[in-house]
Amino acid sequence: MSTADENHGDAPPPPQPEKDNYGDFTGGELFPIPGYEWAEVAELEPAMAAGRAVRVRGAAHAVRALSRLAFLTLRQGSSTVQCVIPAAGGMARFAGGLSRESVVDVAGVVSPPREHVRGATQQVEIQVEKLYCINRATPNLPISVDDAARSDEDVTRAKAAGEQLVHVGQDKRLDNRVIDLRTLANQAIFSIESEVEHIFRNVLRSEGFKSIHTPKLIGGSSEGGAAVFKLDYNGQPACLAQSPQLHKQMAVCGGLQRVYEVGPVFRAESSNTHRHLCEFTGLDMEMAIRESYFEVCDVVDRVFVAIFDHLNKNCAKELEAINRQFPFKPLKYLRKTPRIDYEEGIRMLKEAGVHVEPMGDLNTEAEKKLGELVNAKYDTDFYMLCRYPSAVRPFYTMPCSDDPRYSNSFDVFVRGEEIISGAQRVNEYELLKQQAEARGIDVGSIAAYLESFKNGAPPHGGFGAGLERVVMLFCGLGNIRKTSLFPRDPKRLNP
């Protein structure tokens, strides 16, 4: 325990837990409270915890001071518990003075609730015996967690009833992301994101893939495209990798056979859209293939069906929390994902009266429409479109051997939006160089990559997906900023 003169500034000395039942510990000291066992709010269930003397730390989510006592709703992650504070001895008055979101330690006895616990997730109460404030929040927070947690429907409904509820706009949320992240929906979104990554890794690992880390700082011009961030690297011109494409292929050429990487991908996007970020988390893999690029599609199928299954089976609570604030329909997907040829997709769109260029790329609208048509025909929100025209794919894409106007490539769609792009890659030096030159790429800037294909390069293919986009589309969230912890878009570089 620190003594008074070690405190910073003129703060009063901290309370002594043996003597003082409440007070401020706001110098950062950590201390024991003898006689109380540490517990997590989530584990406070009647069967587990009733009668136990516990110590719990959490945020002061809400305080209601009544005449005889005070109620403090304590929040930890996505769990909340009601704490009952007796009026005697000044503790209830102290509680009434706690600013919302302050971090507090509560020590007391767990009991079944005397009344229905309003707005708390746990079906017990804590009869508070000691109450210390650990960290004071400023009394005027720029946004409140309750306001940030409100659904658009609630605001609209209230308005219709003549009531004015605060609606926190996207920019204000993101400006105050540290508070915004505390909503139940956001706690759930980032749990789910962590789970998606886990299953992605798990399935690939079980199939013999190794996790690799390719450099983000690269010489030259990444994949020769526009939209790269440039920088000075100790006097050499450098840029940030737009994807691990070149290096993951080089890893396979280096004998690593099956590799994957989860890491940041940088795109100097200039236009604001609902589904592009300047920095996102790439889910990439690359593998030696035997007879067909469909071997890559098979892996996509196993990985993503496993991800969707896992979320539905093991993350029901999280999905429900998201659904409450951002309602969405469950994703429809099949055990075996339909694979539709690009030509067939064009035919379907034409039959539906949509104007499309047979050898051109699909625009966002046509993709949406095709998603609807496929859904109507196959009853799935998840499908693959294969054999894209070569002209709309990157230079490293292998043309079909039966018709080089098409390529051994595919995109995967969720709810009519692209989430995965994959292909067999060109593993022949001459053809690769030819295709790069034909697209106007300065082959000098990708020389090290090209040279890799002179040393014996196995047939290979792979895919890339975006973690934020997977979660956005699975949960129908409509804006990728919702699934990025601290999003970076053309205007936003903060917080």
Add this chain to the structure above:
Amino acid sequence: MSTADENHGDAPPPPQPEKDNYGDFTGGELFPIPGYEWAEVAELEPAMAAGRAVRVRGAAHAVRALSRLAFLTLRQGSSTVQCVIPAAGGMARFAGGLSRESVVDVAGVVSPPREHVRGATQQVEIQVEKLYCINRATPNLPISVDDAARSDEDVTRAKAAGEQLVHVGQDKRLDNRVIDLRTLANQAIFSIESEVEHIFRNVLRSEGFKSIHTPKLIGGSSEGGAAVFKLDYNGQPACLAQSPQLHKQMAVCGGLQRVYEVGPVFRAESSNTHRHLCEFTGLDMEMAIRESYFEVCDVVDRVFVAIFDHLNKNCAKELEAINRQFPFKPLKYLRKTPRIDYEEGIRMLKEAGVHVEPMGDLNTEAEKKLGELVNAKYDTDFYMLCRYPSAVRPFYTMPCSDDPRYSNSFDVFVRGEEIISGAQRVNEYELLKQQAEARGIDVGSIAAYLESFKNGAPPHGGFGAGLERVVMLFCGLGNIRKTSLFPRDPKRLNP
């Protein structure tokens, strides 16, 4: 199968597997060989495979043409198998013309070897019936896999015996990393790196940590330090994160309680050392703590002992492969890692006659020496040094409440070199701002971070390690470039 006029350039038409038993398939086409089942070299064991008609794809590691037949050593990852090619019909001649490292498909019958199989890992042979070259390597490779795989000892021993063996220097290896990666030692190093990451994630996940992804593109000046890479972000000054420090703390302030991140970390280092890179893979975690920063040390202990145990138990083959080219002593570590106070460390060094400043940082030499002293006393290469002087730690480090000249911080050492740095963080806005200012940091550039501590911030701590350094030190590799797939140092931005 493609027809002649679809081939690129003037290459001859590819062979037809039904008719032609050997030839070049170098247009990138993929094809079936009816009657032969695909197999991986590693699974070709006598019990499993003898008598099976298999098809295997790999690199032509070596070809020996004898009078009556030819032997081809086929390599796939870190496994090799001897293929016996009959002279009849021109196949042996074709094999003799294969450049080393060319990718070839072999179809044949697995048999027990007639003689001891020289230089092959698998104890079977393949009696070749069909042999196709899939991708020709250039005949004059800049380095050979055999040369790159040679240990320094072998070169020295040969020299002493009057024989001249090629020694491939580090720079030449790295310039030709795609070939260099094919050595057994490198295949093993990157398997082990993948395993280290897996166990790191696994243990943390089992303790309730979530995987997060913090932005690498940040405004201002990262942690206020030098050595940052600067860039232009759509007209705003930006830099690359020197670590996920600020954002992982903000995630904990956002209610995520226990988070970890494995991702790139950028340091604009200017001096070449054996243990610094300009880009490396950070293993970071941050967690709410209850009573002490030792809770973070406890996690370090569980995570790293689990990693070391796993490598020793499940990666013996890989460690052996590394040991053959780069001999090292097994790492000594204990079930419970010793925690030594900085003051005690200083005392030990002084007693050993080493000049050290009691309140200054240890230099590399003193760290090495202390490692030896600790090893002599505790019989371990792995220990923690706790309670560093505040003056030598970053501004966000929590001072000790009993003596602010020291801090609630620690470093962890392997074989006398630092691999982990951790601490309790300051969660009080005023103190944090004060400490930043006292170190001359422009607090405006970290405003969003500082503001996070006004919203109610729980006590927390965490650590950061470097993946490449963990593997380098576990395997005593002596140079961090050996454990980075495509290393970036002050001079190297390629390949």
